[in-house]
Every structure is written in C-alpha cells, then in structure tokens.
Amino acid sequence: MTLQGPLLVLAGAGTGKTRVITYRIAELIRRGTVQERILAVTFTNKAAREMRERALHLLGKRPKGVKPPEISTFHALCVRVLRRHAERLGYPKEFAIYDRSDQETLARGALRDIRVSADTLRPGDLLHIISGWKSQGIRPSEAERVANGDREGLAAAAYARYQTQLRACGSMDFDDLLLSTEELFDKHPEARFAEATRFDHLLIDEYQDTNGPQYRIVKALAHRHRNLCVVGDDDQSIYGWRGADVSHILNFQKDWPDAKIVRLEDNYRSKSPILEAANTLIAHNGSRHQKILRPFREGGLPPRMLRMENETLEAEAVIAEIRQRMEGVDESVRWRPSDVAILFRTNEQPRAFELELRRARVPYVLVGGMSFYDRKEVRDVLAYLRVIANPSDEVSLLRIINTPARGIGAGTVEILMRVAVQRGVPLWQILPEASASGDIPHVASERVEGFRKLVEKFRAELGALPLFEFAQGLLQTVDYRAELDRVYKAPGDIEARLASIQEFLNSIALYEQRSEHATLQGFLEEAALSGREDQKDDDKRERHAVTLMTLHSAKGLEFPHVYMVGMEEGLLPHQRSVVDGKSIDEERRLAYVGVTRAQDSLTLTFCKERMKWGKPRAQIPSRFLMEMRGETDRARKAAEASLQMFRNVDKPAPSESASRKKPAARASSSNGPVKLGKKPVATAAARKPARG
DNA sequence: CCCTGCGCTTTTTTT
DNA sequence: AAGCGCAGGG
Numbered sequence: 001m002t003l004q005g006p007l008l009v010l011a012g013a014g015t016g017k018t019r020v021i022t023y024r025i026a027e028l029i030r031r032g033t034v035q036e037r038i039l040a041v042t043f044t045n046k047a048a049r050e051m052r053e054r055a056l057h058l059l060g061k062r063p064k065g066v067k068p069p070e071i072s073t074f075h076a077l078c079v080r081v082l083r084r085h086a087e088r089l090g091y092p093k094e095f096a097i098y099d100r101s102d103q104e105t106l107a108r109g110a111l112r113d114i115r116v117s118a119d120t121l122r123p124g125d126l127l128h129i130i131s132g133w134k135s136q137g138i139r140p141s142e143a144e145r146v147a148n149g150d151r152e153g154l155a156a157a158a159y160a161r162y163q164t165q166l167r168a169c170g171s172m173d174f175d176d177l178l179l180s181t182e183e184l185f186d187k188h189p190e191a192r193f194a195e196a197t198r199f200d201h202l203l204i205d206e207y208q209d210t211n212g213p214q215y216r217i218v219k220a221l222a223h224r225h226r227n228l229c230v231v232g233d234d235d236q237s238i239y240g241w242r243g244a245d246v247s248h249i250l251n252f253q254k255d256w257p258d259a260k261i262v263r264l265e266d267n268y269r270s271k272s273p274i275l276e277a278a279n280t281l282i283a284h285n286g287s288r289h290q291k292i293l294r295p296f297r298e299g300g301l302p303p304r305m306l307r308m309e310n311e312t313l314e315a316e317a318v319i320a321e322i323r324q325r326m327e328g329v330d331e332s333v334r335w336r337p338s339d340v341a342i343l344f345r346t347n348e349q350p351r352a353f354e355l356e357l358r359r360a361r362v363p364y365v366l367v368g369g370m371s372f373y374d375r376k377e378v379r380d381v382l383a384y385l386r387v388i389a390n391p392s393d394e395v396s397l398l399r400i401i402n403t404p405a406r407g408i409g410a411g412t413v414e415i416l417m418r419v420a421v422q423r424g425v426p427l428w429q430i431l432p433e434a435s436a437s438g439d440i441p442h443v444a445s446e447r448v449e450g451f452r453k454l455v456e457k458f459r460a461e462l463g464a465l466p467l468f469e470f471a472q473g474l475l476q477t478v479d480y481r482a483e484l485d486r487v488y489k490a491p492g493d494i495e496a497r498l499a500s501i502q503e504f505l506n507s508i509a510l511y512e513q514r515s516e517h518a519t520l521q522g523f524l525e526e527a528a529l530s531g532r533e534d535q536k537d538d539d540k541r542e543r544h545a546v547t548l549m550t551l552h553s554a555k556g557l558e559f560p561h562v563y564m565v566g567m568e569e570g571l572l573p574h575q576r577s578v579v580d581g582k583s584i585d586e587e588r589r590l591a592y593v594g595v596t597r598a599q600d601s602l603t604l605t606f607c608k609e610r611m612k613w614g615k616p617r618a619q620i621p622s623r624f625l626m627e628m629r630g631e632t633d634r635a636r637k638a639a640e641a642s643l644q645m646f647r648n649v650d651k652p653a654p655s656e657s658a659s660r661k662k663p664a665a666r667a668s669s670s671n672g673p674v675k676l677g678k679k680p681v682a683t684a685a686a687r688k689p690a691r692g
Numbered sequence: 693c694c695c696t697g698c699g700c701t702t703t704t705t706t707t
Numbered sequence: 708a709a710g711c712g713c714a715g716g717g
Contacts, residue, residue: 409693552705614708
C-alpha cells in the first residue's frame with residue numbers, strides 16, 4: 001500500500017482501524033520519514049497514549065534522544081498552535097482553558113439580568129446554543145442576526161456577554177480552541193503555512209466524529225503535502241450532539257478526488273453471534289453506508305438479555321456473576337478483572353455498581369465521569385493554582401476569594417465587581433484600590449488586601465519550588481484543612497475529601513516526573529484537556545480492574561466480556577432523543593458501539609423499575625434489545641409506548657394532569673413482563689455468592 | 693459577615 | 708437523592 005497521497009479507510013467496528021494508523025506510522029518511520037514529520041490525531045488522550053506506545057513498540061528499540069511521533073487530540077494540538085501564534089490574533093500567549101463547569105458559571109453570569117423569566121433559558125441550554133453557533137463559526141455580533149425566536153434572541157445577547165467575560169478572564173473554552181485556530185489559519189496565512197509545514201503526514205482517527213472547525217483545520221494542515229490518512233466508520237458516529245458531521249467522512253472523496261479508499265470488512269474482535277446481533281441492530285438505521293461485517297471468530301454464545309427488578313439488584317446480580325467467574329478453579333476460563341467492562345449510558349448509573357464493587361471487593365476503575373476534577377475540594381485547590389497562574393481568571397478568583405471564609409462577604413465582592421465593571425478592568429486589578437475607595441468597610445478592605453498579598457506572595461515564589469511542594473505549601477498556608485473541618489461534619493467525609501486532595505497532589509507529582517519542563521501552566525493545561533492523567537498509577541490499576549464507563553468513552557476499546565446495563569427506554573435510547581424523535585439513529589449507533597466492544601461474551605441487562613429523583617419508576621425494555629434479535633415489530637411497539645410515556649411525563653407542569661396520565665400511558669403500553677428469549681438467569685441464583 | 697435549614701428543581705453523552 | 712438559592716437568626 002502506498003504511503004503517499006490522500007487515503008480514506010472506511011471500516012466497520014473491530015476491523016483494526018486504529019491499527020492501520022499505528023502500523024502506518026511505524027512503516028513511515030521505517031521507510032525513513034523522521035518522526036517529527038508525522039502528526040496523528042486521536043479522539044482522546046488515552047487513545048493517543050496507547051497509539052504512541054504501540055507505534056514505538058512496533059519499531060522496537062529506538063535510539064535515545066529521538067522523540068516519539070506527535071500524536072495528540074485536536075484540542076491539545078490547537079493549544080500548541082495557539083501558544084505559538086496567539087499574539088497574532090490579539091490573544092494573550094498564556095490563556096486558561098475553561099472546562100464545562102467554568103463555562104456554566106460564566107453562562108449563569110451572562111444570563112443574570114437578561115432573562116425575562118427564570119426558566120426561559122438555563123445555563124446548560126445557553127451553552128448548548130453557543131456551542132452550536134461556535135461550531136458554525138458564528139460570532140456574537142452575527143448571532144443576533146441568525147437567532148431564531150425569543151429563546152435564541154436571548155441566547156444571542158447572553159452569548160455576547162459570555163464571550164466578553166471569557167476574553168476578560170484571559171480564557172478560552174473548548175470550542176474556542178478549535179475556532180481560534182481556524183480563525184488564525186484564515187486570517188494569517190503565514191501562520192497556517194508555518195503549521196502546515198511542520199509535518200509531512202497527517203493521520204486522523206475516528207474521522208466520523210470531526211466537527212466543522214476540526215474538518216477545516218485538517219484541510220488547512222494537509223493542503224500542502226496531501227499526505228492525509230483518515231480512518232472511521234459512519235456507523236459509529238456518536239457525537240452529532242457536539243457538532244460532529246458524518247458527511248465529512250462520506251464526502252472525503254469530493255475534497256480529495258484522487259483519494260484512495262480502502263474498506264475493511266473483516267471483524268477480528270467479536271465472536272460471530274455477537275457480531276450478528278450488532279449487524280441486525282444497525283441495519284435498522286436509515287441512511288448509512290452499507291457495510292457487511294464478516295466475522296473472523298466463530299463459536300460463542302448470542303448476547304444474553306437479563307431482566308432485573310431494579311438498579312440495585314441489577315448491580316448486585318452483575319457483580320455477583322463477575323465475581324463468580326473470577327473465582328473459577330480452571331485458570332483457562334477464569335476471568336481477570338481487566339477482561340470485564342460495564343458500560344452504561346449516563347453518568348449516574350455507575351453509582352449502584354461502584355457501591356456493589358466495593359462491597360464485593362472487586363477492583364475497578366471508573367473511567368471519565370469527570371468525577372475527580374468535579375469534586376468541590378479539588379476544584380477549590382485547582383482554582384487557587386489557576387489564580388496564581390493567571391489572576392485575570394475571574395471565575396477561579398471569585399471561587400476562592402472567600403474560601404476558606406476570610407471575611408470577604410458577598411457584599412464586598414459585589415462592590416468590587418461593580419467597580420471593576422465600571423472601569424472595564426479585571427477584578428484582580430481593582431483589589432489594590434479596595435482600601436482607597438471609600439465604598440468598602442475598613443475591615444473588609446484589610447482582608448481583601450491580605451488575600452491579595454497572599455496570592456502575590458505565591459506568585460512570586462512560583463518558580464522556586466517543585467510544583468508539588470509549592471501546592472502543598474499553599475494548602476498549608478491557606479489552611480484548607482480548616483475549611484474541610486468547618487464544612488463537613490462526618491469524620492469519614494473529611495477523610496475522603498482529604499484523600500482526594502492528596503490524590504490531586506499526587507497527580508501534580510506525577511506530572512512533574514514525566515515532563516521535562518514542568519510548569520504550573522503546563523499542569524493546568526493537562527488537567528483541563530485530559531481530566532485525570534496520573535497515567536502510571538492508572539495503567540497499573542487498569543490491568544487488574546473491572547472497567548466502568550459510558551458508552552461514549554468506550555468507543556475504540558475492546559473487552560473479552562462486556563455488560564451493557566440499563567438497556568431501557570429513556571436511558572438508551574435516552575428520554576431526550578425519544579421526545580424529540582430526531583436522534584434515535586445516533587442512540588442506535590451508540591448501542592451498536594457498545595455491542596461491538598465485546599469479544600467473547602455480551603450481557604445486556606434492563607430493569608423493571610428504576611429510581612428517579614428518589615421515586616421508583618416503571619421502565620420499558622429498550623427497543624434495541626428487540627431490534628438486535630430481529631423482532632422489529634415488537635421493537636416498534638416498545639418505541640410507541642416509550643414515546644407516549646415520555647411525552648406525557650415530560651411536557652406538562654407537575655400537578656394532577658401529569659400524574660394521572662402517567663399510569664394511563666403505562667397501562668396502554670405493551671409493557672408488562674416482557675420476556676426476552678430464554679428465561680433470564682434468576683437474579684436470586686446469581687446473587688447467592690454476593691454476601692459473605 | 694457567617695451559618696443553618698427549608699424548599700425547589702433536577703432528565704445525556706465529552707474534548 | 709442531591710445540589711442550589713434564599714430567608715432568617717447569630
């Protein structure tokens with residue numbers, strides 16, 4: 001196969017798409033291309049890490065001092081590009097990266113005083129609309145024009161505020177990283193040229209999930225050398241909600257008429273009955289590239305479908321079974337924890353499973369979930385570091401200005417903010433004048449000054465100590481421990497919070513260990529872009545642990561034994577897509593991704609009943625279960641029942657009408673005890689060894 | 693200014 | 708069930 005020119009690898013699940021890229025990288029290097037001339041883009045940092053390792057492994061021992069090929073995510077790539085050229089756009093060279101929760105804070109602020117009534121537009125909705133505009137390259141000034149209806153009109157106004165605020169904080173959100181890079185390439189051809197000539201080969205994994213800006217960045221970078229290799233599967237496009245557009249991969253040939261197209265249709269991953277279920281399921285999607293996936297691995301059992309009473313029993317049964325399989329005497333059939341993955345649709349689902357796994361003392365890793373960096377205490381520490389790195393970061397500054405409480409109350413902050421807004425200056429720059437202006441009480445202004453000096457002191461000391469010690473000292477000085485004692489009563493609670501702070505400090509240490517030039521900026525950047533990157537630790541744990549993750553994060557991975565849990569209408573397909581009816585196909589692809597993760601065995605579970613806001617609610621088995629078995633008629637009925645149920649539950653305000661309609665919808669549905677195939681393994685039996 | 697407790701809302705996926 | 712905003716007492 002030639003290594004030059006545009007190439008599209010269109011391939012189904014389990015055919016070794018990523019391997020194609022990995023081998024290609026190794027082959028390019030072998031044929032004499034210098035590593036630094038190759039750029040590969042993956043969807044997640046984890047995928048990048050794995051690809052880097054495998055490529056190096058394929059090459060055997062490399063001479064010392066030679067850098068590995070550049071493999072990164074789009075976002076990480078854009079950060080590097082922007083750091084090199086940001087001044088051209090008039091941006092600061094050092095900028096903070098705002099994650100979802102920072103964005104929400106900004107959005108809340110942007111909506112304040114704009115909203116007519118409280119529930120016309122929630123911060124989350126605003127962010128969604130803004131993200132949509134950004135992925136189309138629509139700026140705040142143009143948003144008013146394109147805005148459709150009151151809601152979007154409101155959003156347009158808020159968008160302008162949001163963006164101004166973001167800039168004032170010296171920050172970018174995730175969309176900005178891509179958008180600004182695109183803008184840079186557009187307005188500054190010399191920057192584009194510089195970036196495009198850094199590499200001779202560009203390889204993109206999971207191309208079906210590229211959004212507009214990513215697509216255009218790829219074009220800009222590959223335009224000169226034309227050595228572009230993209231790999232993807234339209235059936236696995238699951239990021240439409242984030243602006244990903246399948247047409248990018250489907251129209252690849254239009255952009256690159258001389259492109260070679262390779263189809264891979266041999267599935268090396270799943271045993272044939274599993275693959276058959278996957279094929280039957282995905283065939284229900286309307287518009288798709290016909291692909292026939294041929295099983296390479298024969299034998300094996302069809303997917304099992306188990307019905308459980310509720311989510312607690314679901315977790316118990318699944319974990320009990322996993323434990324049982326791990327305890328077998330015969331080593332050849334005994335499961336290792338790392339052979340098993342539990343996949344789910346939403347981030348609240350793992351709760352029950354975590355509880356049960358801990359009780360059964362089965363090691364596990366919960367992937368993603370953002371749980372770590374979302375913890376209050378971690379965010380607080382992070383906020384301190386961010387303010388020290390960049391005092392303009394107002395979201396972080398406001399977070400810590402009075403945490404732990406130091407006598408700078410809401411009133412004081414409000415006055416400071418008002419002055420800052422009046423002068424059009426970041427809040428931080430107002431602080432020195434706090435004592436001068438007569439608006440603020442004496443005591444308060446002294447405290448503000450104390451806080452400012454504290455931050456300044458640490459800013460001055462920044463380079464002097466290793467980061468780890470620096471952070472430790474900071475926590476000590478600030479006496480965060482006292483804050484914990486104050487807020488949390490239960491001793492176990494305090495311990496847990498301290499533990500996560502310790503874990504956070506460890507991640508700083510690990511970052512320092514693995515980077516040549518460890519800087520606070522660098523650490524913050526990593527933290528923002530990749531969630532948890534304490535890789536050494538993680539790698540070790542992953543080898544001996546059951547994996548818990550969302551279907552979205554499972555993309556690209558494979559496991560001998562897979563459990564897809566919560567296979568219910570409202571969860572998969574998610575209630576939201578059932579109600580707007582539009583994105584059911586994407587939910588189906590999501591289910592398809594899940595099924596095709598399994599190598600040897602696949603178990604699908606669903607519950608009769610599930611807790612929602614503290615109340616149990618009856619559940620309908622997912623239509624996808626029936627579709628998988630070719631029972632299209634029953635699937636359609638489940639879909640109808642589901643639509644009726646959620647349409648009624650969702651729309652009208654509480655009170656009588658809704659509560660009366662709910663049971664009615666349920667009674668008319670084809671629900672009842674839906675038996676799927678062989679009798680499910682009795683939960684009681686599966687549960688037997690659970691407690692000891 | 694700080695803390696507590698009550699009531700109200702919450703309904704997806706992620707770099 | 709849990710997090711947030713708000714009112715009211717120290």
